Amino acid sequence: MQIIAKCPKCFHKWLLEIDAADRRITCKKCNNLFKVPKLQEVSEAIKVVESASGTIYADQDGKIYG
Ligand SMILES: [Zn+2]
Numbered sequence: 001m002q003i004i005a006k007c008p009k010c011f012h013k014w015l016l017e018i019d020a021a022d023r024r025i026t027c028k029k030c031n032n033l034f035k036v037p038k039l040q041e042v043s044e045a046i047k048v049v050e051s052a053s054g055t056i057y058a059d060q061d062g063k064i065y066g
Pocket residue numbers: 007008009010011012027028029030031032
């Protein structure tokens with residue numbers, strides 16, 4: 001499973017492996033350091049993860065989309 005995290009500075013979307021969650025990554029486009037939300041801490045993430053067929057979209061505020 002993979003996760004899409006959007007850089008809050010340049011809004012580029014990065015496709016990451018799911019183990020990138022709860023880590024800070026550096027945007028390779030603008031060098032902005034931002035946090036990938038920890039999926040387990042987001043209550044709504046559970047059902048999204050269960051219903052998602054593959055990729056999960058998550059923004060820096062911890063909002064998760066299937
Ligand atoms: Zn960026």
